Structures are given as C-alpha cells and as structure tokens.
Amino acid sequence: MPGQVVPLNEDHVCSFCVHDTPSLYYGEDALRQVFDRHKAQSRAQNRPYDCLLLLSGGKDSIYALYKLVKDFDMNVLAYSYYTAFVDEQAPLNVQNAVETLGVDLLINRHDEAQKRYLRHNIAKFATADISTSKGKASLAAVSHLLCVGCGDGYRKSAYQVAKKHGIQLMIDGGGNPVAANLNIFLNPASKTRYQELVAKPLMEVCVNPVFRNVFYYKNILRHMPILNPDIVLRSLANKTGIQLSTIYETIKKIQGRGGIEELGLYNYVAWDERVMVDTIERELGWRRAAGRSTTTRFDCKVHILLDHIRKQTLGVAEKEVLYSNMIRREMLTRDEALQRIETENREEEAIIDDVVQEILGMIGASDKFEAIQRLYA
Secondary structure (H helix, E strand, O other): OOOOOOOEOOOOOEHHHHHOOOOOOOOHHHHHHHHHHHHHHHHHOOOOOOEEEEOOOOHHHHHHHHHHHHHOOOOEEEEEEEOOOEOOHHHHHHHHHHHHHOOEEEEEEOOHHHHHHHHHHHHHHHOOOOOOHHHHHHHHHHHHHHOOOHHHHHHHHHHHHHHHOOOOEEEEOOOOOOOOOOHHHHOOHHHHHHHHHHHHHHHHHHHOOHHHOHHHHHHHHHOOOOOOHHHHHHHHHHHHOOOHHHHHHHHHHHHOOOOOEEEEHHHOOOOOHHHHHHHHHHHHOOOOOOOOOOOOOOOEHHHHHHHHHHHHHHOOOHHHHHHHHHHHOOOOOHHHHHHHHHHHHHHHHHHHHHHHHHHHHHOOOHHHHHHHHOOOO
16 A cells, blocks of 8 residues: 555554455355245235345445345345535436336435535644644544445334335345555554544544534434344444454344344355446446446545545555455455556546535535645545
C-alpha cells in the first residue's frame, strides 16, 4: 500500500495478518437445504414469495438476485432502500435486473431525515482541525459518521416488509467477506476490541449526540422490531467479533421459535469478483457509475467524500485495504491492484469537488464547501 505504514502488534506482526482469516463458506449444498425448507413452507402456506432480498444495485446484491432466481429457483421479493445520495446508476441496475429476471420490487425512499442527519454531521466536520496528527486521528475515529445510516434503516425496515408479506427468510446480498476493515488503522491489533466497545461509541455520542438527531433515531426505531433476535445477535457479532458461524447457528435455534431467519448469501456462495461482474454485465445489463471503473461502493455519492477524508486522515482509502485482501486471497495480483488504485484515484480526483458541491447543495450547506474541501484536498 503506497505511503502507508501498517500498524504492528507487540510481536511485530502486521495487523492485516492478525485480523485476516480465510473466508468461511458453508457451501451451496447447505444453502440449497435452507432454501428447500423455505420453499416448502411458502408453498404449504400459499405465500407468493420464498424470501426477501436487500437489493442496492451494487454488484454483490445484483449477483445475489441472479443466483437466487437462476440457480436456486427462488420466488424473490426484492427490496431497495434509497436515499437522496444514491448514484443514478444503482436504481437503473436494480430496474434492469428485476425486469430481466421477472422479480417483484419494493422501493423505500428515505430522503429528508437522511439529509437533516448529514447536514448536522457536515456542520461538525466543517469545524474539524486536521493541522496536527492528533486532529487527524480524532477525525479519522469518527469519519464513519459521515455515512447517513442507511444500512441500519435498510435492514430494520426490511423486517417490517418481510413481516407484512409473510416472508420468513430475509437475505443480505451484500456482506462481502473480502471487505475492508479500517479499524486496524485506528488502533493497533491489541486495542481493536477496546476501540470497538468503548472508545468509538463514546466518540459517536460526543460528536453526534442522540438529542441532536431525534428525527433520525425516531425514523430508524419506527422500522425496528426492537426485540427481533436477528438484529440483536448481528449487532453483538459486529461489536464483539464473535464468529459469524456461531451467531448464525444461534440465530437458527431462535428461528425455530418463530422468528424471521436472516441469511448472508456470501457465507454460502464463494465471492469471486471476476465471475460476478462478468455474469451480471452480460446477463442483466449491469453497469458501473458514469466515468468510474470501480465495481465497489459506487452506489453512494457520500462514500466518495468519506473515502477521501479517510485517505487524508488515515493515509489509506477503503479500496486499498480491499485490494490488499484480494491479493492475499489470490484474486488479484499486486500489479493489478496498483493499476486499479491509480486509475480509480484519477477518476475520483476529477469529480470529487463536483460531487461534494452537489451533496452540500442537496442538504442546504453549500457555504460549507471550502471547510469540507480542506479535509480531503
């Protein structure tokens, strides 16, 4: 990774090596057993859908839809959750896919609350001081707050949709097992657990207190079945690092008592970028964002700004960590990764100012452009 010093633990082992573990796949045979069970239940109960799929328009979820329909003969209800900041290509990818595959689609637009949430956080970011290493570290630690929380709203509202339609299986078509983990740049490996459980939540409260964002939490909670065991257990897994296999097995036991089962497709299906992109481009007319060659995280305009701020404060962008993971798994050569980084950086530099001005214009914060620009320029 050019110019980036990777943190080492007390044994002088690279944090990537400490945290990087081989992806665990249960295999498609195990997945077919789960699907057969749900198909039998839906047929017996005369329900039109076997599952609900979270469909964003990125390559992971579009390929998941393709697999569900073509390889597993599932009757899918696709569910998309859009904010004002979604790239125009993502909804086009979704529409092309559902029309080609003959799948029903529900869309939830969630704009105004997300705009207010981002406007508040942009105001906080605009006052950040990155002239010192301490200032950069502080901003890096809370940079994720720039995201508008659509992931939480997406999953939690999806439970309500599944319940309304009598669907007992919800499938996450994302959850890329090769995805980047930037926590290792915030703290050495030995402090990552402290960072996740104590430091990070406290910083979130200081920067983005609940009472300043009542509208946001109200909208999220309105969609949230608070006692749903899936949400509780998945949150526990994310915060504590418990193996997902353990979490899923626990979920299955709880599911037997009547809950909605949630399944991460890429815990069963091997994630192979080349196969995925080739398939959905050829079969479903999937396209990348205009003027960009990246296949990852293009569907949200805010993410471009977030990644640039991370590069300025951490010295590394998310895609560089992702490509490092892909190199270790022999999905990509080092030369290919470096070429991608060079190309994608050049493409993003050409549009970043325009994208930021567009985002700030949407939330009524155009006067903050110069203050935000200094955080990434």
